[in-house]
Amino acid sequence: MATILVVDDEMGIRELLSEILSDEGHVVDLAENAQYARDYRLQQTPDLVLLDIWMPDTDGVTLLKEWAAQGKLTMPVIMMSGHATIDTAVEATKIGALNFLEKPIALQKLLKAVEQGLAHGSAAPPAAAAATKPPASTGVSGVPVAAALPTASSVITSSDTTASGAVQAQAGQTASISFDIPLRDARDAFERAYFEYHLARENGSMTRVAEKTGLERTHLYRKLKQLGVDLGKNKNEA
Missing domain, CATH: 1.10.10.60 (Homeodomain-like)
Structure with a gap:
C-alpha cells in the first residue's frame, strides 16, 4: 500500500483516479489546485504524485520547479495533461518528472505508470530516503514495519x-x-x-x-x- 497524491482541478478526474487507485489498495489524497498541493507537501511526503499540468492558479510545471528548487522533489511525480505539447512534457521531465500521461488516461497505462513510479521511489538512494522517510524500518511505501508482524x-x-x-x-x-x-x-x-x-x-x-x-x-x-x-x-x- 502506498500514499498517492492526486493534484487536478477537475473533480471528475480526481474522483475517478481516487476510485481506481483505492481499488488497487492505495491510500489516495486529493488536491484541487497547486496551493492545496503546496500545503500538503509541507506536512508530508507522499510515495507518488499525479500532477496535472494545466490548473487555474499555478500550472503543474511551475509547481514542479518550486518543489525542485526547495528540495521538496523527493518523491516520484507523474505529469498529466490533455493539452500539453511534447515540449512541455520534455521540460517537465528535465525538471524531475518521472513520466507523462496524456488524458484521457487509459487504465492499463495508468496502473503501469503508477507501478513503475512506486518502484522508482522505493529504489531511491539511501541519503534521499533517510531525509524523507522515518528512521524506523520501512516497507516499499514507507510504512513502518514492526518486527512482531507476521511473516x-x-x-x-x-x-x-x-x-x-x-x-x-x-x-x-x-x-x-x-x-x-x-x-x-x-x-x-x-x-x-x-x-x-x-x-x-x-x-x-x-x-x-x-x-x-x-x-x-x-x-x-x-x-x-x-x-x-x-x-x-x-x-x-x-
Whole structure:
C-alpha cells in the first residue's frame, strides 16, 4: 500500500483516479489546485504524485520547479495533461518528472505508470530516503514495519485461505439457485452470485473484476448496483 497524491482541478478526474487507485489498495489524497498541493507537501511526503499540468492558479510545471528548487522533489511525480505539447512534457521531465500521461488516461497505462513510479521511489538512494522517510524500518511505501508482524508467507497463507473460503461459499450459493422461479429472477440470482464470486476471489478489486468479467468499470458498477450486490463487504481494505 502506498500514499498517492492526486493534484487536478477537475473533480471528475480526481474522483475517478481516487476510485481506481483505492481499488488497487492505495491510500489516495486529493488536491484541487497547486496551493492545496503546496500545503500538503509541507506536512508530508507522499510515495507518488499525479500532477496535472494545466490548473487555474499555478500550472503543474511551475509547481514542479518550486518543489525542485526547495528540495521538496523527493518523491516520484507523474505529469498529466490533455493539452500539453511534447515540449512541455520534455521540460517537465528535465525538471524531475518521472513520466507523462496524456488524458484521457487509459487504465492499463495508468496502473503501469503508477507501478513503475512506486518502484522508482522505493529504489531511491539511501541519503534521499533517510531525509524523507522515518528512521524506523520501512516497507516499499514507507510504512513502518514492526518486527512482531507476521511473516509474508503467513500473511499470504491466511489471505489465500480466507479468499478460498469466500469463493467456496459463493460457489455453493450458485449451486443453490432454484429452477422453479421465473427465468429473469434465476438470471439475476446467477449474475449476483457470479459477480460476488469474482469480488471475493479478487479481494474486492474492481479493476481486476472488470478485467476478469470483460466489463468496463462504469458498466460493472451499474450492473452491481442493479443486482443489489453489497460492495462494502467485498471492498479491499489493503
